[in-house]
Amino acid sequence: MNKRIETLRAFIxxxxxxxxxxxxxxxxxxxxxxxYEKQGxxxxxxxxxxxxxxxERENPVILPGEQIVFTRTVSAVPDLFTQAEWDDIKSRxxxxxxxxxxxxxxxxxxxxxxxxxxxxxxxxxxLEDKHNDAEATEFLQAVLQxxxxxxxxxxxxxxxxxxxxxxxxxxxLHAVQTGGAKTFREALQLLRILxxxxxxxxxxxxTLGRFDQYMYPFYANDLKSGVLTEETAxxxxxxFFLVCNKDSDLYPGMQQGDNGQSLVLGGRSLSGECLFxxxxxxxxxxxxxxxxxxxKINIRVDKDMPLEIxxxxxELTKIxxxxxxxxxDDIVIPGLIAKGYDKEDAYNYVVAACWEFILPEVAMxxxxxxxxxxxxxVGKCVEKLDLCINFExxxxxxxxxxxxxxxxxxxxxxxxxxxxxxxxxxxMKGTIExxxxxxLGAKYNNYGIHGTGIxxxxxxxxxxxxxxFEEKTLSYETLTGALRNNFEGHAxxxxxxxxxxxxxxxxxxxxxxxxxxxLNRFDNVLQGYTNERGGIYRAGTGTAMYYVWHAKDLGATPxxxxxxxxxxxxxxxxLFMKQKGPVSVxxxxxxxxxxxxxxxxxxxxxxxxxxxxxxxxxxxxxxxxQMYIALGGHQLQLNTVSREKLLDAKIHPENHxxxxxxxxxxxxxxxxxxxxYQDHVINRIEFGV
Numbered sequence: 001m002n003k004r005i006e007t008l009r010a011f012i013x014x015x016x017x018x019x020x021x022x023x024x025x026x027x028x029x030x031x032x033x034x035x036y037e038k039q040g041x042x043x044x045x046x047x048x049x050x051x052x053x054x055x056e057r058e059n060p061v062i063l064p065g066e067q068i069v070f071t072r073t074v075s076a077v078p079d080l081f082t083q084a085e086w087d088d089i090k091s092r093x094x095x096x097x098x099x100x101x102x103x104x105x106x107x108x109x110x111x112x113x114x115x116x117x118x119x120x121x122x123x124x125x126x127l128e129d130k131h132n133d134a135e136a137t138e139f140l141q142a143v144l145q146x147x148x149x150x151x152x153x154x155x156x157x158x159x160x161x162x163x164x165x166x167x168x169x170x171x172x173l174h175a176v177q178t179g180g181a182k183t184f185r186e187a188l189q190l191l192r193i194l195x196x197x198x199x200x201x202x203x204x205x206x207t208l209g210r211f212d213q214y215m216y217p218f219y220a221n222d223l224k225s226g227v228l229t230e231e232t233a234x235x236x237x238x239x240f241f242l243v244c245n246k247d248s249d250l251y252p253g254m255q256q257g258d259n260g261q262s263l264v265l266g267g268r269s270l271s272g273e274c275l276f277x278x279x280x281x282x283x284x285x286x287x288x289x290x291x292x293x294x295x296k297i298n299i300r301v302d303k304d305m306p307l308e309i310x311x312x313x314x315e316l317t318k319i320x321x322x323x324x325x326x327x328x329d330d331i332v333i334p335g336l337i338a339k340g341y342d343k344e345d346a347y348n349y350v351v352a353a354c355w356e357f358i359l360p361e362v363a364m365x366x367x368x369x370x371x372x373x374x375x376x377x378v379g380k381c382v383e384k385l386d387l388c389i390n391f392e393x394x395x396x397x398x399x400x401x402x403x404x405x406x407x408x409x410x411x412x413x414x415x416x417x418x419x420x421x422x423x424x425x426x427x428m429k430g431t432i433e434x435x436x437x438x439x440l441g442a443k444y445n446n447y448g449i450h451g452t453g454i455x456x457x458x459x460x461x462x463x464x465x466x467x468x469f470e471e472k473t474l475s476y477e478t479l480t481g482a483l484r485n486n487f488e489g490h491a492x493x494x495x496x497x498x499x500x501x502x503x504x505x506x507x508x509x510x511x512x513x514x515x516x517x518x519l520n521r522f523d524n525v526l527q528g529y530t531n532e533r534g535g536i537y538r539a540g541t542g543t544a545m546y547y548v549w550h551a552k553d554l555g556a557t558p559x560x561x562x563x564x565x566x567x568x569x570x571x572x573x574x575l576f577m578k579q580k581g582p583v584s585v586x587x588x589x590x591x592x593x594x595x596x597x598x599x600x601x602x603x604x605x606x607x608x609x610x611x612x613x614x615x616x617x618x619x620x621x622x623x624x625x626q627m628y629i630a631l632g633g634h635q636l637q638l639n640t641v642s643r644e645k646l647l648d649a650k651i652h653p654e655n656h657x658x659x660x661x662x663x664x665x666x667x668x669x670x671x672x673x674x675x676x677y678q679d680h681v682i683n684r685i686e687f688g689v
Contacts, residue, residue: 001289004065005238009290011063012246013658020061021075027057032078037085044420044437046080048142051201051423052149053078060160062169068189068239069157069169070196072247077202080419093417096366098252100419101439103205103260103352103367105360106427108194109214112187115180120147122432129435136435143422143432150197150423151177183227187218188240194427196247201423204252205260205353208244208295209360212265212280219279230282237279238286244294253353257293257668260353266309267300268329270347275300276309284312288319293660293667297324298351300332303630310622317621317638318612322662325355325602325637328629332357335598335634339538341444354665355542355570355600355635356448361429364441365535367448367599370409371546374518375453375567377401378460379557382483386476391469398461399521403528406537409449410529445533448599451522452543452550453567455504455574458518459559462511463501483556486563498560498576505573507584516592523596540599541571541634544664548676566680569664571635572604575683582607582624590631602635603628604662609642637662639681646670646682 001009011017024030032053036046054074061071081089089095096102111119123144127137154177161170172189181187191208198206222228228236244261251259265283266276276299287297299313313324327349336346336357345359352358356367381397388394418439425431425438467474474493482490502511519539526537543550551567559574561567568575573585582605589603611617621638628636639662649656653671661670661681670678 008065009242020073023075024078029053029078033082037082044139044142047420048145048422051146054200055149055153060157068192068243070192072250093415094413100202101421101424105207105209105350105358107361112190113180116147117178126432132435139437140435143426146423184218184222185236197423203421203424208263209350211263216277216279234282237282241286241290245292248294258666261294262296262298262351264298264350284316288316299324300327300329301629302329310625314618314621317640320640321660322639322667327635331594331634335595355602357600363444365444365446368544369447371450371452372405373452373550374457378457391465403525406525441533445535446538447531448538448540450540450542450544452546456559456567458504458511458515459574460557461514463497463558486556494560503577505577505585505588506580507587512588512591519592519597538599539597540601541597542601543570570604571601586628590633594634600635602637604637606639609640
């Protein structure tokens with residue numbers, strides 16, 4: 001990191017650029033929705049008008065030493081609808097989260113290469129099509145208005161750069177205002193503009209996709225032609241990564257840090273070529289040097305990937321960023337193909353904001369539409385345990401309970417409605433040609449269902465099978481009575497269930513066979529449903545924030561867990577499991593057929609930071625990750641923490657403002673998290689290597 005980047009990093013981390021922000025109230029645009037209502041504007045016209053209004057009021061800001069510009073000064077996106085209008089929409093439709101298009105992966109490459117002016121000509125040509133209906137014409141006009149507004153703001157920045165004597169910035173902006181990028185710097189600048197515009201349009205959890213693939217040609221050409229050296233290219237890359245942290249607190253999410261700025265490196269091509277390239281390595285190096293939460297790094301790997309890639313990733317893990325996250329092409333790609341994705345599309349997969357497997361350019365999947373608490377499903381069936389002759393009878397009850405939960409979800413999500421997204425539509429395949437907004441659907445329109453409490457569910461089932469059905473040392477009355485009373489008066493039973501019963505994560509075939517069965521049944525249930533857009537439902541092993549919500553009202557469970565006690569995030573062992581080390585966990589969690597639960601959801605492992613004082617342990621971690629992939633794991637994320645430091649950060653947050661932790665599928669600053677998430681991170685099992 002050179003002095004320029006160090007100074008810029010300090011400026012941004014000290015939030016000095018916040019001085020330029022102004023609220024919609026200060027700018028007089030807080031009530032635009034009322035104007036739109038009076039004018040009778042359609043939703044798609046409102047979206048375009050809103051972006052234009054924001055961009056008209058944006059003041060150009062160029063921070064000291066910047067070469068890649070655009071800084072948000074309008075602190076919030078004005079609402080498109082009045083409260084009465086929102087109430088009416090919600091009375092007639094299901095809204096996913098905020099009701100905006102989110103958590104999909106745009107096609108940046110086409111616009112980076114062609115440029116905004118060519119894209120505008122494509123829109124104008126389509127507007128001349130006499131077969132357009134009124135809806136298509138209105139949509140295309142909205143996209144055109146958004147492109148014009150983006151070009152106008154770029155010109156405003158160019159003029160401002162000239163006024164400051166920043167000729168190189170002005171030249172870069174002039175190049176990308178109309179034409180496609182020709183250099184690495186231009187490509188990074190145009191990518192910043194496109195990404196920025198998506199957020200200003202109300203879209204969120206906007207990923208950066210396969211960054212090293214679509215940016216590599218610009219990088220390689222500049223090095224070949226002598227425009228850049230590796231050092232000067234690295235400085236630009238560092239700055240782009242730094243820019244991702246500039247406005248991220250304005251991006252909506254469950255918590256600060258949950259902003260979806262993930263990028264994917266590496267993977268295999270359709271022809272089998274390893275795509276981890278020199279720019280991929282540079283991305284890991286930049287992330288290591290900056291030590292910031294954005295962008296979140298994901299690496300696509302497989303059993304034949306060189307150990308060097310795992311070593312590079314482990315160096316990043318060592319410093320405690322909570323990434324990279326690893327995804328296994330050997331499992332993910334065939335899993336996606338089995339779910340109906342075309343082979344070419346499956347090979348191009350990325351991850352969404354957290355971990356969900358999604359397809360760039362062609363998919364309007366909603367990979368986090370809902371969740372089923374598998375441990376709750378088990379718990380609800382315990383009262384009927386006396387009706388079961390054998391364990392299979394009980395598993396059929398659990399499967400029926402999962403189906404009941406799925407039936408509720410399926411009925412709940414009817415009449416889905418989303419705010420139109422003309423800018424996102426520009427960056428998705430086929431929308432301009434069809435004159436159809438991406439919010440209405442794409443080639444793929446599948447929904448993802450998280451499965452929470454997998455390990456507690458398996459552990460509960462293992463205890464029931466062992467003690468009730470096989471050994472017959474636990475009666476129906478004793479178990480149900482203990483659970484109803486939260487183990488009060490049953491301390492000995494609770495300890496037996498917690499400490500002696502078989503557990504998923506201990507490489508115990510007894511428990512792990514149940515895990516295989518449970519996840520297969522979860523997938524089987526979902527295969528019986530089709531959503532209203534013709535898409536399927538995908539089972540997953542992730543939890544998102546549901547692991548907190550579902551645990552809150554969950555009573556005592558047969559694994560010895562007390563009412564209200566936390567359940568693990570994602571695909572992880574119970575928090576009170578007696579650990580036998582990470583190898584045992586990895587062996588347990590790779591036994592299920594993870595191609596079937598292909599919505600994604602990583603095994604999450606915690607490591608004590610002190611182990612990385614030894615260089616040899618970085619190599620050990622690399623081999624551990626490689627083993628998980630070789631054994632058929634689908635996804636893995638690692639966290640490096642110091643329990644003592646976390647506890648001190650709760651008491652003295654002012655001393656730990658840059659302390660980073662992995663939460664459920666993203667990294668954030670520990671002191672900015674709600675206490676429930678802080679406590680969960682503190683209580684997760686730590687391993688050595």
